[in-house]
Amino acid sequence: xxxxxxxHLQELRRGTVVLSCLQLLRTPGYGYGLxxxxxxxxxxxxANTLYPLLRRLEKQEFLTSEWNTEExxxxxxxxxxxxGERLADILTTEWNALTGAIRSLTDPxxxxxxxx
Amino acid sequence: xxxxxxxxxxxxxARSLPAALEQDVREELAASIADAVxxxxxxxxxxxxxxRAALTxxxxxxxxxxxxxxxxxxxxxxxxxxTWLRLLRTLLLIVPPIAMLGAGVAHAITGASVxxxxxxxxxxxxxxxxxxxxxxxxxxxxxxxxxxETGTTxxxxxxxxERSTGTGRTDxxxxxxLVAIMLGALxxxxxxxxxxxxxxxxxxxxxxxWPGWTLALAALLLLEAGLAIAIFAQGRWSTTAAIVxxxxxxxxxxxxxxxxxxGQLLNPELLGSAQASGVxxxxxxxxxxxxxxxxxxxxxxxxxxxxxxxxxxxxx
Numbered sequence: 479x480x481x482x483x484x485x486h487l488q489e490l491r492r493g494t495v496v497l498s499c500l501q502l503l504r505t506p507g508y509g510y511g512l513x514x515x516x517x518x519x520x521x522x523x524x525a526n527t528l529y530p531l532l533r534r535l536e537k538q539e540f541l542t543s544e545w546n547t548e549e550x551x552x553x554x555x556x557x558x559x560x561x562g563e564r565l566a567d568i569l570t571t572e573w574n575a576l577t578g579a580i581r582s583l584t585d586p587x588x589x590x591x592x593x594x
Numbered sequence: 595x596x597x598x599x600x601x602x603x604x605x606x607x608a609r610s611l612p613a614a615l616e617q618d619v620r621e622e623l624a625a626s627i628a629d630a631v632x633x634x635x636x637x638x639x640x641x642x643x644x645x646r647a648a649l650t651x652x653x654x655x656x657x658x659x660x661x662x663x664x665x666x667x668x669x670x671x672x673x674x675x676x677t678w679l680r681l682l683r684t685l686l687l688i689v690p691p692i693a694m695l696g697a698g699v700a701h702a703i704t705g706a707s708v709x710x711x712x713x714x715x716x717x718x719x720x721x722x723x724x725x726x727x728x729x730x731x732x733x734x735x736x737x738x739x740x741x742x743e744t745g746t747t748x749x750x751x752x753x754x755x756e757r758s759t760g761t762g763r764t765d766x767x768x769x770x771x772l773v774a775i776m777l778g779a780l781x782x783x784x785x786x787x788x789x790x791x792x793x794x795x796x797x798x799x800x801x802x803x804w805p806g807w808t809l810a811l812a813a814l815l816l817l818e819a820g821l822a823i824a825i826f827a828q829g830r831w832s833t834t835a836a837i838v839x840x841x842x843x844x845x846x847x848x849x850x851x852x853x854x855x856x857g858q859l860l861n862p863e864l865l866g867s868a869q870a871s872g873v874x875x876x877x878x879x880x881x882x883x884x885x886x887x888x889x890x891x892x893x894x895x896x897x898x899x900x901x902x903x904x905x906x907x908x909x910x
Contacts, residue, residue: 526653
């Protein structure tokens with residue numbers, strides 16, 4: 479767990495959970511369902527990281543929430559707010575820029591700015 | 595419907611949360627755990643195993659609660675740690691020695707025995723150290739929890755000066771000059787006397803010290819000079835040098851304290867004349883205490899200084 483390799487991987491993945499939650503929750507979702515969706519998309523996340531994170535994003539008004547009591551088990555549904563969508567767009571742009579920047583590190587032909 | 599493990603887990607998590615958050619977290623967590631358990635049961639686990647596995651995956655409820663409440667899981671975080679460390683280190687270097695010295699001197703002056711004075715000063719020193727560590731840390735923990743700033747930021751002017759470690763030419767010359775002056779004073783005192791009483795000179799040190807004790811002191815001083823030269827030649831302090839330095843300091847302290855304890859250090863004629871001119875016994879006692887503290891203090895510092903320089907040179 480505290481292997482330097484794992485630590486570096488963890489460090490790199492840290493911010494991606496926020497971005498993937500904001501993107502996935504453009505359609506409303508609840509805690510455990512979101513956990514499974516994230517896993518399916520390749521963002522393995524611990525439940526004890528995700529649940530508090532959802533609350534934090536809600537407090538920061540990037541997510542809104544609503545209790546759905548229509549089904550047998552009442553669940554709290556989260557949804558990305560307008561502000562959250564803006565954040566998701568900014569983060570996605572940043573991610574793409576980083577992808578280009580990282581490629582340029584090893585690319586023999588330097589990337590031009592319009593490619594980013 | 596909840597079996598006890600799940601309700602105990604939810605209780606342990608939600609209990610410490612603010613009231614506004616608690617009920618909502620309870621209900622959401624109950625649903626999340628139930629979902630996780632059901633998913634495991636659907637994969638063929640029995641209810642008991644599934645429940646245990648789901649709760650184990652969620653981990654320590656206190657950590658989860660800290661996540662919900664946005665609480666930090668450390669006492670003092672990186673924002674305040676260095677300020678805390680610097681402040682505590684500075685205070686620990688200054689306050690306990692002063693308190694110990696003060697307590698020791700106060701007890702010696704008010705008539706306690708040497709043993710009592712030392713014991714009392716150690717007790718005071720320990721309690722000062724404990725109090726310093728506790729209160730300083732408590733203040734920083736509160737700062738950390740309230741999110742306050744200490745207002746201290748680092749700038750380049752705080753870079754430490756490059757310190758001389760006492761291996762340069764100036765240091766060896768200063769040591770040799772000091773030893774020469776001491777030897778000169780010792781010889782002069784022996785032959786002519788350094789103190790003046792009623793127009794005639796008398797010895798400061800006890801006349802009976804010659805030859806054995808006086809020569810022993812001279813030998814110590816010469817060894818001190820030899821050590822300074824050896825360190826200069828080597829260009830750095832070594833463990834051996836620090837040990838020899840400490841041994842010389844200890845030897846000097848025992849030389850001085852043995853003689854002082856036996857009343858054989860200072861010339862009785864000088865003390866008699868001092869008493870005759872109105873210095874009472876209480877004042878003599880205080881002067882004696884100050885003399886002992888200075889001898890022990892200077893020698894202890896000399897020994898510690900040697901070790902500090904050794905440690906510093908080792909890092910170069």
